[in-house]
Amino acid sequence: MKVSIETFGCTFNKADSQIMAGVLAENGMELVDNAEDADVIIVNTCYVKQPTENKVTNRIQKLQKHYPNKKVVVSGCMVEIDPEKLEKIAEDGTSWIGPHQLDKTADVVKAAYEGKTERDIGLSKKTKVGLKKVQSDDKVHIIQICEGCMGKCTFCCTRLARGPLHSYPIADIKAEAEQAIKNGAVEIELTAQDTAAFGHDTHEKLSDLIKEVAGLDGDFKIRVGMMHPKNIFDDVDGIIEAFKMPKVYKFMHLPVQTGSDKVLKDMNRRHTIAEYKDFVAKVRSEIPDLTLATDIIVGYPTETEEDFEETIKLLREIKPSLIHLSKYRHREGALSSSLKEIPFKVMKRRSKELTNIKEEITEEENKQLIGKTLETLIVGKGSKGGYMGKTYSYIPVIVPEAKIGSFVNVKINDATSTYLLGEIVD
Known part of the structure; x- marks a missing residue:
């Protein structure tokens, strides 16, 4: 068959x-x-x-x-x-x-x-660590560190499919990572619906997990997946210490979703804009080359023009290196689906305005790297030719020729709002 x-x-x-x-x-x-x-x-x-x-x-x-x-x-x-x-x-x-x-x-x-x-169908507590995987790319290895989440964000339906938080033991995750590295993996991706929730149900910590994996022998990098800001605040120093380790990409995906405290409360996000900014400022002071990625939902049903302006203000202030934009839509089973959606024309206008700001910020950030030489891990072929690598800050860079899985120094010659262009140098 x-x-x-x-x-x-x-x-x-x-x-x-x-x-x-x-x-x-x-x-x-x-x-x-x-x-x-x-x-x-x-x-x-x-x-x-x-x-x-x-x-x-x-x-x-x-x-x-x-x-x-x-x-x-x-x-x-x-x-x-x-x-x-x-x-x-x-x-x-x-x-x-x-x-x-x-x-x-x-x-x-x-x-x-x-x-x-x-x-x-149905939820379970079955583990997903250490299971046999068949993958097309043996250089990048994904490890699911936990499933489910601790939140009840009003716009989200994924939690209905993934259930409550279930973290897997650090020892099992470390063992899978060690085997993957022995098999030739050069990038370990730690993933979850919310990696920052890891261990809140088992009395282990994400920071300890990262340190354990980063302490393994071999030449590789670790990418840590999306983290809900609220769930990091009880281990700020530990997270910063973990991300400083040489084998960890200086990349944090911290979805803020909106710049308005009122809308954050309506979304049941459980954090404030001030808390988010304080955390980002502290991390950047300790890790200057950090790539900050965030998510924004445009047009949540209770978002007013004033709320939208607060989002613009926040983005211009913190200048995330990557911004993922989504137009709000009702989702099956999500609590916010009972609210009236804002007019589509308003949604479209706001989305376009944020898209322009996003491209302006990210291109400006990337162009500052022109002329620099950055350590880069080559992870695969580019979709439009050449080879694609990731800098130590997890910024995509395209080079004409390279060996997949190799660590190289790349001189950056040009930049767009989404990736860098460069050449390998000695």
Whole structure:
């Protein structure tokens, strides 16, 4: 039996697909790269944003239309968040599997192949560390350090699929990282719905985890995934100490979502703008080369023009190196979905204004690096040619020629709002 897996969404979802591929391989099933060659097609769904939901639903319907003799199995967040919609768009008898039931992937796929319907859903405390993974890139290794979260953000539906926080033991995570490095990995990505929540349920700390992994032998870098600001504030010094370690990218993804304290409260984010700014200022004073990434939701239902101006003010003040913008949309099961959305024209105008500010800030930040020589880890081929690397601050840089997995010095010759251009020097 031949099986293909199509993955939508975040790094965590990508790791889920690698685990499913591992389960299939252990059960003697052949993995193929595209739907055309497969007998069964798994669509690993994401449901965090409306545009992604549209892509997912369109893809499921397109596969069923174009490959009537193949079986489609649906996995991922959609299965837990919106089974009613899935029932409407999927063919009768479509099998699916929830993100907590990955160990049953082979059973579900086999049942689908035989024309049977099997649906395994529901939350669990099963570990996702140390499991066999099949991955196309052995240089970058993803480790899920915990699943679920501690928050109840009003705009979020992902928590409904991932459940309450469940952290995995530091010893198990360290063991997986050590094995990955022995197998040739040069980048370890620690991922979760909120990495800053790690250990709050097990009395361990994210800072201790980072230090343990960063203390392993070998030439590699660690990328720490998204951190909810509120969950860092009880270990500020520990986090800064961990991020100072040579093997840790000087990169923090800290979503602020809005510059308005009022809207933050409406979102139930549990932190204030003053707390966020104080933390950023302290980290930057200790780690001057820090790359700060943040997320902004444009047009939350209670966002007024005054609130929007506060967001502009905040961005111009803290100047994040990376800004991820999302237009607000109601999500299935999210508390804010009961509120009235703001007019689309207003949303579009605000989004465009922030996009311009975003590009202005990030291009200015990147252009300051022109002429500098930066240590860079080459992680893969560029999407438009050349080779793509990451500086020690996790800024993407494109060079004409390089060996994947190598650490090189790159002189920066040019910059855009999204990446740097350079050449390798001795």
